[in-house]
Amino acid sequence: MSLLEVVDLDAGYGDLQVLSGVDIRVDDGEYVTIVGPNGAGKSTVMKAIVGIATWQGGSIEYRGTDIAGMAPEEVVHERIGYVPQSDNVFPTLTVEENLRLGAYVLDEVPEDRKRDVYDRFPALADRPNENAGSLSGGQQQMLAMGCALMLDPDVLLLDEPSAGLAPDLVDEMFDRVDEINDAGTTVLMVEQNAKEALRRCDRGYVLANGQNRYEDDGDALLGDEEVRREFLGG
Ligand SMILES: Nc1ncnc2c1ncn2[C@@H]1O[C@H](COP(=O)(O)OP(=O)(O)OP(=O)(O)O)[C@@H](O)[C@H]1O
Numbered sequence: 238m239s240l241l242e243v244v245d246l247d248a249g250y251g252d253l254q255v256l257s258g259v260d261i262r263v264d265d266g267e268y269v270t271i272v273g274p275n276g277a278g279k280s281t282v283m284k285a286i287v288g289i290a291t292w293q294g295g296s297i298e299y300r301g302t303d304i305a306g307m308a309p310e311e312v313v314h315e316r317i318g319y320v321p322q323s324d325n326v327f328p329t330l331t332v333e334e335n336l337r338l339g340a341y342v343l344d345e346v347p348e349d350r351k352r353d354v355y356d357r358f359p360a361l362a363d364r365p366n367e368n369a370g371s372l373s374g375g376q377q378q379m380l381a382m383g384c385a386l387m388l389d390p391d392v393l394l395l396d397e398p399s400a401g402l403a404p405d406l407v408d409e410m411f412d413r414v415d416e417i418n419d420a421g422t423t424v425l426m427v428e429q430n431a432k433e434a435l436r437r438c439d440r441g442y443v444l445a446n447g448q449n450r451y452e453d454d455g456d457a458l459l460g461d462e463e464v465r466r467e468f469l470g471g
């Protein structure tokens with residue numbers, strides 16, 4: 238059984254429909270990416286899964302339970318980690334405070350997990366008392382991931398983790414995602430940096446105009462003439 242299975246999903250914002258009949262499957266332990274042009278609806282898929290976008294039809298099964306239409310404050314209890322595309326840390330709070338907030342639905346802050354996050358992201362461990370807003374773009378992205386990891390999620394939804402990062406930091410970010418997946422966390426990632434994302438993932442989906450266009454192993458999509466011409470810049 239899949240960990241997360243989106244079937245025939247319609248979703249959008251209020252009455253506005255963005256996604257039509259979208260299917261996405263993520264198996265336990267897999268690393269799946271969604272690529273596609275601007276405005277394709279990639280972020281909307283993630284927002285629909287966590288209950289931020291408006292659910293309009295279809296099903297979203299997580300561990301066999303239909304979570305479609307659930308409110309975000311309920312979805313967070315399902316231990317689905319979500320790192321939004323932007324505004325994903327509290328800039329006026331410190332690194333430490335942000336991490337503690339990442340675990341706000343738990344009865345107490347899991348100190349062992351916080352240590353794991355600091356071990357995984359040494360740049361955060363070096364500056365626990367700095368305001369998140371004063372960190373570099375890459376450090377903020379690491380902090381946002383760290384906040385999501387505080388819940389020890391079974392699946393991590395990452396919306397464009399490499400956006401706005403300098404080229405050398407892009408590689409480092411992808412390496413961190415590889416490590417998180419290797420350590421057993423299932424990953425569903427949206428990326429603008431489509432070639433690198435497809436190179437790294439197990440399977441990929443190409444979304445356009447709110448609909449599925451292609452799906453296959455990452456390498457197969459990378460090698461597909463039509464996918465390359467239409468979506469990967471040749
Ligand atoms: N909060 C919102 N209210 C209304 N429409 C929205 C909202 N957010 C996104 N949209 C619209 O939904 C469509 C899909 O947007 P979405 O953000 O899902 O695309 P995307 O594939 O993530 O694009 P990008 O690569 O630019 O991040 C776009 O037409 C966008 O204008």
Ligand SMILES: [Mg+2]
Pocket residue numbers: 279280281322396
């Ligand atoms: Mg987006």
